[in-house]
Amino acid sequence: MIKLLLRYLAAEIALCTGFALLAFTGLFVFFDLLGDLGNIGKGAYRFIDVVIYVLFSMPGHVYELLPVATLIGGIFAISTLAANSELTVMRASGVSILRLTGWLASIGVVFALLTAVIGEYIGPAASKAGNRYRVQATKEVLVGDFQSGIWVKDGKQIANISAMNPDMTLDKLRIYEFAESQRLARIIDARGAQFDEARRDWALRGSTVTDFPADQTRVAVSAVDELHWKTSVNPDMLAVLMVKPQDMSMRALARYIGHLRDNAQDTARYELALWTKIFYPVACISMMLIALPFALLQRRSGNVGIRVFLGILLGVGFNFLSQVMGHLGALYRLPPPLAAGLPTLLLISLAAVVLWRQEKQ
Incomplete structure (x- = not known):
């Protein structure tokens, strides 16, 4: 009997959460579609390319919206059960508030695991694929992403970039230049590069040039202190390829x-993003727990719409607080676990206090 009630409760919450997630995701996708229509006509970018790029962004939206959808779905499902006296029947069958809280926590764990999987595997992969697709369509430059770094083809040149830094400087790049007959004419190896705004090209440092003459008589290798790379690849193009920390x-x-620490660079921004990734799925559990007090209040009011509206406000407030804490953490150098975990901890504490007061009454 208890297992049957748990399965019934989980099915109702999953159904309502699914509808809420579908509605919110559809809204975000619609606005993304409108926002990207202005890029039609750039290069070979067509309407179908806009649709494909927006579809690639969907997993990222699902990841961002899943905790809020969990809250809305939980509030609607449990409030409906309370309005239909089904929650009262469960209580009469021996389901205590403590047990009901445990059920909701276990359901929240399932949603938390789903959020973690999307944020760890599906979302980042879709974001990178969407960015590559958009660059290819708008800039008409072939881009690939392999273990050896990023490969860019520009006319008769193919460049391999090992790493792009947040300031848009390049580390360890190799440039292959080909002659008209598709013959390899030159290889340029450089320790790094920085974009020269005045010349609109890349200033290479620590360059070694290997020339392959047409008669193939002798390969010439020379070190060049100052060398400029003429290409249409610019920082704006590479910025699209550089995935944001939150993605x-x-x-x-x-x-x-680890790479930044090895090179004695600042890691605060990326540490904050990492801890946010760790705590964000836990928000699904706190969202599910906070949904129960709304249902208990439902006994005094039959208006489910008000409960859902308050839940939306709470979810929006949680996302707003998370973003504010991210900025404050970066500005005031707060410990990343504190800045990332405080909104979730506050939500769990709020749920615990409200449940305790409801049980006392």
Whole structure:
């Protein structure tokens, strides 16, 4: 009997959460579609390309909206059960507030795991694929992403960039230049590069040039102190390829933080993004727990719409507080676990206090 009630409650919450997630995601996708229509006509960018790019952004929106959808779905499902006296029947069957809280926490864990999987695997992969697709369509430059770095084809040149730094400087790049007959004419190896705004090209540092003459008599290798790379690849194009920290997986963030530490660079921004990734799925559990007090208040008021509206305000407030704490954490150098976890901890504390007061009454 108890297992049957748990399955019934979980099915109702999952159904309502699914509808809420579908509605919110559809709204965000619609606005993304409107916002990207202005890029039609750039290069070979067509309406179908806009649709494909927006579809690539959907997993990221699902990841961002899943905790809020969990709250809305939980409030609507439990409030409906309370309005139909089904929650009263459950209580009469021996389901205590403590047990009901445990059920909701276990359901929240399932949503938290789903959020973590989307944020760790599906979302980052879709974001990178969407960015590459958009660059290819708008800039008409071929871009690939392999273990050896990023590959860019521009006319008769193919460049391999090992790493792009947040300030848009490049580390360890190799440029292959081909002659008209598709013959390899030159290889340029450079330790790094910085974009020269005045010349509109890249200033290479620590360059080694290997020339392959047409007669193939002798390969010439020379070191060049100052060399400029003429290409249509600019920082704006590379910025599209550089995934934002919040769109990166935890594994990628951890690797990049290690890279920054090895090079004595600031890691605060990426550490904050990593801890946000860790705490964000936990928000699904707190959202599910906070939904129960709304249902208990439902006994005094039959208006489910008010409960859902208050839940939306609470979800929006949670997202707003998370963003504010992210900015404050970066500005005042707060410990990343504190800045990232405080909104979730506050929500769990609020749920615990409200449940305790309801039980006391």
